[in-house]
Amino acid sequence: MRSLEQPAGNEPEKTPSSTATLPPLPADAMIIVPVRNFVLFPGTVMPISLGRQRSIAAAQQAVREQRQVGILMQREAGENEPLPIDMHRMGTVANVVRYLTAPDGTQHLVCQGEQRFQVLEFLDGWPFFVARVLRLPDVEGQSPDLEARLVHLRGQAIEALELLPQAPREMIAAIGSIETPGALADFTASYMDIKPEEKQEVLETVDVVARTDKVSRLLAQRIEVLRLSAEIGKQTKAALDERQREVLLREQMAAIQKQLGEGDEGKAAELAEVEQAIAKAGMPKDVEDQARKELRRLQRMPDSAAEYGMVRTYLDWLIELPWSLPEETPIDMAEARKILDEDHYGLDKIKRRIVEYLAVRKLAPQGKAPILCFVGPPGVGKTSLGRSIARAMNRKFTRVSLGGVHDEAEIRGHRRTYIGALPGNIIQGIRKAGSRNCVMMLDEIDKLGAGIQGDPGAALLEVLDPEQNNTFRDNYLGVPFDLSRVVFIATANMLDTIPGPLRDRMEIISLAGYTASEKLQIAERYLVRRQMEANGIKDGQVEITEAALREIIQNYTREAGVRNLEREIGKALRNAAVRIAEGAEGPITIDKSDLADILGAPRFENEVAMRTSIPGVATGLAWTPVGGDILFIEATRVPGNGKLILTGQLGEVMRESAQAALSIVKNRAVSLGIDPSLFDKHDIHVHVPAGATPKDGPSAGVAMFMALTSLMTDRTIRSDTAMTGEISLRGLVLPVGGIKEKVVAAALSGLKRVMLPARNKRDYDDIPEEARNQLEFIWLERVEEAVEAALDPASQAAS
Ligand SMILES: Nc1ncnc2c1ncn2[C@@H]1O[C@H](COP(=O)(O)OP(=O)(O)OP(=O)(O)O)[C@@H](O)[C@H]1O
Numbered sequence: 001m002r003s004l005e006q007p008a009g010n011e012p013e014k015t016p017s018s019t020a021t022l023p024p025l026p027a028d029a030m031i032i033v034p035v036r037n038f039v040l041f042p043g044t045v046m047p048i049s050l051g052r053q054r055s056i057a058a059a060q061q062a063v064r065e066q067r068q069v070g071i072l073m074q075r076e077a078g079e080n081e082p083l084p085i086d087m088h089r090m091g092t093v094a095n096v097v098r099y100l101t102a103p104d105g106t107q108h109l110v111c112q113g114e115q116r117f118q119v120l121e122f123l124d125g126w127p128f129f130v131a132r133v134l135r136l137p138d139v140e141g142q143s144p145d146l147e148a149r150l151v152h153l154r155g156q157a158i159e160a161l162e163l164l165p166q167a168p169r170e171m172i173a174a175i176g177s178i179e180t181p182g183a184l185a186d187f188t189a190s191y192m193d194i195k196p197e198e199k200q201e202v203l204e205t206v207d208v209v210a211r212t213d214k215v216s217r218l219l220a221q222r223i224e225v226l227r228l229s230a231e232i233g234k235q236t237k238a239a240l241d242e243r244q245r246e247v248l249l250r251e252q253m254a255a256i257q258k259q260l261g262e263g264d265e266g267k268a269a270e271l272a273e274v275e276q277a278i279a280k281a282g283m284p285k286d287v288e289d290q291a292r293k294e295l296r297r298l299q300r301m302p303d304s305a306a307e308y309g310m311v312r313t314y315l316d317w318l319i320e321l322p323w324s325l326p327e328e329t330p331i332d333m334a335e336a337r338k339i340l341d342e343d344h345y346g347l348d349k350i351k352r353r354i355v356e357y358l359a360v361r362k363l364a365p366q367g368k369a370p371i372l373c374f375v376g377p378p379g380v381g382k383t384s385l386g387r388s389i390a391r392a393m394n395r396k397f398t399r400v401s402l403g404g405v406h407d408e409a410e411i412r413g414h415r416r417t418y419i420g421a422l423p424g425n426i427i428q429g430i431r432k433a434g435s436r437n438c439v440m441m442l443d444e445i446d447k448l449g450a451g452i453q454g455d456p457g458a459a460l461l462e463v464l465d466p467e468q469n470n471t472f473r474d475n476y477l478g479v480p481f482d483l484s485r486v487v488f489i490a491t492a493n494m495l496d497t498i499p500g501p502l503r504d505r506m507e508i509i510s511l512a513g514y515t516a517s518e519k520l521q522i523a524e525r526y527l528v529r530r531q532m533e534a535n536g537i538k539d540g541q542v543e544i545t546e547a548a549l550r551e552i553i554q555n556y557t558r559e560a561g562v563r564n565l566e567r568e569i570g571k572a573l574r575n576a577a578v579r580i581a582e583g584a585e586g587p588i589t590i591d592k593s594d595l596a597d598i599l600g601a602p603r604f605e606n607e608v609a610m611r612t613s614i615p616g617v618a619t620g621l622a623w624t625p626v627g628g629d630i631l632f633i634e635a636t637r638v639p640g641n642g643k644l645i646l647t648g649q650l651g652e653v654m655r656e657s658a659q660a661a662l663s664i665v666k667n668r669a670v671s672l673g674i675d676p677s678l679f680d681k682h683d684i685h686v687h688v689p690a691g692a693t694p695k696d697g698p699s700a701g702v703a704m705f706m707a708l709t710s711l712m713t714d715r716t717i718r719s720d721t722a723m724t725g726e727i728s729l730r731g732l733v734l735p736v737g738g739i740k741e742k743v744v745a746a747a748l749s750g751l752k753r754v755m756l757p758a759r760n761k762r763d764y765d766d767i768p769e770e771a772r773n774q775l776e777f778i779w780l781e782r783v784e785e786a787v788e789a790a791l792d793p794a795s796q797a798a799s
Pocket residue numbers: 343344345346347377378379380381382383384385491522526561562563566
């Protein structure tokens with residue numbers, strides 16, 4: 001209800017700077033800013049636009065002198081050059097909150113009304129209006145009568161606000177917080193939709209009781225008008241029946257969209273397609289209802305709305321998920337066997353187990369088959385076995401990686417309220433497979449973490465539980481999805497870290513790794529062919545000799561599986577491919593002697609011989625999640641006083657076994673031919689290099705003992721011998737785990753002899769024949785036997 005100040009016509013040329021020399025204002029005088037069609041009330045803050053030069057000068061002077069101003073309404077709004085006589089006699093003293101110039105150059109004064117004032121007389125001598133005034137603060141006592149008026153007026157004010165189509169909440173709150181009737185009357189009058197003259201009348205009603213009554217009367221009239229208007233609105237609305245209303249709204253929406261330049265034809269066509277897709281998707285009834293509900297929301301939304309894209313993506317997910325079940329063909333067992341043999345060399349026991357599993361599924365397709373879990377080092381064929389199972393069952397195959405999954409939402413999805421939410425990786429896997437009865441491989445189930453964001457293991461349990469997984473609920477989808485026909489297969493590198501409850505659900509099938517000749521077979525039959533195809537080499541163009549393959553297996557790779565082997569073969573073949581492309585006359589043969597040029601120097605050649613050529617180094621055998629490995633224990637002595645120094649990030653148990661080994665050596669010093677005084681003059685340092693191998697557990701005991709014995713007797717250990725075994729303080733050799741993997745690793749490293757605890761003889765049958773044939777086995781009861789067998793006879797003379 002405030003009108004803008006109009007720019008004045010011919011204002012006398014008085015610039016604000018010239019006001020610096022103005023006479024000082026008398027004590028009861030005040031700078032006056034005349035305004036039009038606007039009443040500032042005490043207790044309210046309002047901006048006033050300044051147009052006339054005189055008003056700008058007044059405002060600038062007030063700001064300069066940090067003075068209050070008097071806001072006074074003109075009697076005639078149209079008067080550009082008001083004289084004192086043209087102004088009301090009563091106005092409001094105000095503090096200047098801000099004085100600002102808008103980007104378009106207009107000036108504004110933000111004022112906070114403080115109290116009423118009455119003009120006593122206008123004074124001359126300033127380029128703006130100045131008047132002597134009488135301030136009129138509100139006189140408000142406390143009486144039940146006043147209190148009653150306050151309550152009544154407050155009730156009315158709130159009622160009036162609530163009758164407005166959109167009741168401003170903060171206004172209601174402000175009204176509730178005003179404590180005195182006079183202030184409430186001012187506040188209400190200020191915001192009420194009444195004429196400026198009526199507002200001026202309220203301002204001029206200094207008596208609080210009279211003022212409250214006046215505002216109350218005005219409000220009562222207002223409420224009556226508002227009520228009537230609401231009533232009319234309601235009646236008109238009721239007159240339109242629901243259908244008409246919808247048509248009307250749709251038309252309005254279309255009109256608005258047109259206004260916004262959003263052509264609705266493209267959108268309509270798009271949504272018609274979505275509707276058809278929903279009808280065709282084969283969704284269960286409740287899912288279809290949900291999809292249609294979302295579609296209706298889309299229809300009502302402009303396609304520029306941020307939410308439009310989100311709902312559209314959600315619908316795409318619902319549409320693209322394979323809800324219906326494809327026909328399941330019975331498993332052909334003979335064919336299944338053929339496929340397994342076709343894809344994999346060896347692995348007879350495992351293939352047999354898989355055939356059994358398939359037979360059970362064939363006989364009881366709806367039954368609860370166990371979940372297979374392949375455990376073994378990388379590259380031994382876990383994933384490719386999973387693919388073969390899918391092929392044998394005539395189903396789609398999909399992989400879901402669980403490595404490093406810490407958050408339940410990665411399995412089960414984020415709620416749609418999150419920005420960028422998506423379904424969890426189970427549902428993503430299903431969509432990728434495009435089939436509800438796919439074979440889903442849950443990779444690296446042993447690397448599942450448990451973080452603060454819920455336990456992904458628990459979510460996975462639900463996925464795998466046949467009692468629950470027919471109504472698996474992904475947070476993003478918000479509707480159940482039936483996973484009961486999915487064939488789950490898990491893979492892991494190690495058993496220990498698979499959460500217990502998950503392990504209980506699964507049938508573990510271990511794949512230990514391949515011997516050198518198995519690798520050779522796999523390479524000859526599968527890997528070379530596959531890499532030739534991958535590198536565009538035709539049959540007969542390149543040949544890799546057996547000797548070359550053996551060399552790669554022996555000296556270029558050291559792994560339980562065949563992944564690196566395949567990579568090295570690929571590298572060798574690519575080299576040949578380049579030569580063919582450059583026009584070399586075929587066929588090209590890659591022999592052992594060519595490898596150094598193609599693949600570089602052998603990586604593992606003679607490592608053992610080199611390392612063990614000095615006293616104090618023993619070759620141990622370690623078990624790791626990626627298969628067995630050899631490991632060197634190095635001991636050296638430095639001048640000191642008998643301390644044992646251990647380095648190489650050893651675990652607690654391994655540190656203890658080093659101490660035990662030292663005690664045993666000290667105990668037997670004389671019989672071993674060691675000068676006991678050596679121990680007093682030296683510190684002994686034991687180091688176990690090889691960063692990647694986990695170094696804990698007691699099984700390096702024998703190797704520690706031998707390294708120390710070798711050091712103190714100054715005799716080297718045979719370079720063809722590796723050892724494993726725990727030791728007791730009394731010199732007994734105790735059994736250890738992982739014998740099969742360790743022995744295979746020893747064979748792969750080209751060693752000839754292994755020293756094992758006698759009580760591990762029971763594991764001998766598990767050791768692959770090839771390794772058995774390659775190695776000499778020395779079974780140890782006591783550490784003395786190790787000394788006997790391991791110290792190099794050639795180094796005897798030196799002692
Ligand atoms: N017995 C085998 N016969 C033929 N090929 C094999 C055999 N074992 C492994 N392979 C081949 O070796 C490669 C690596 O195997 P795969 O990817 O299945 O290993 P993985 O055990 O799943 O490893 P990771 O745990 O790292 O996933 C594949 O190309 C696979 O076909």
